[in-house]
Amino acid sequence: MPEDSIFCKIRDGQIPTPKLFENDKVFAINDINPVAPTHILIIPKLSKANIDSYSISELDIIASMFEVAKQIIHEKRLDNGYRLVINSGKNGGQTVDHLHMHLLAGREFSWPPG
Numbered sequence: 001m002p003e004d005s006i007f008c009k010i011r012d013g014q015i016p017t018p019k020l021f022e023n024d025k026v027f028a029i030n031d032i033n034p035v036a037p038t039h040i041l042i043i044p045k046l047s048k049a050n051i052d053s054y055s056i057s058e059l060d061i062i063a064s065m066f067e068v069a070k071q072i073i074h075e076k077r078l079d080n081g082y083r084l085v086i087n088s089g090k091n092g093g094q095t096v097d098h099l100h101m102h103l104l105a106g107r108e109f110s111w112p113p114g
């Protein structure tokens with residue numbers, strides 16, 4: 001379990017970063033290198049690399065990630081649309097081995113992704 005990930009350090013306050021949202025399971029921060037006008041990371045406090053590392057009994061955490069996304073989407077009135085992305089593994093373009101979901105909005109996104 002990558003307990004030393006950059007997101008663990010942010011979670012624990014070792015790297016001071018404003019939290020847009022936080023509860024017992026999940027927190028949300030602005031991405032340090034935004035690729036869209038809104039680029040928020042929704043991160044479980046439990047440090048596991050990917051969804052496939054989660055057990056059935058831990059899936060409530062994944063549900064919480066989507067609950068937080070929904071809350072932020074409403075609060076920020078992202079009525080023109082948004083994109084939720086989870087990059088996983090090398091081919092998925094993951095750079096931080098601690099599960100996280102990108103909430104992107106504020107411009108149009110192309111499909112398929114590169």
Ligand code: 5GP
Pocket residue numbers: 006015017029030031032033034041086087093094095096097
């Ligand atoms: P991935 O490429 O793994 O899907 O996404 C990792 C994201 O974490 C990247 O968009 C990157 O900009 C962001 N990130 C990496 N280090 C930090 C950091 O120290 N603070 C914040 N706020 N975001 C970070």
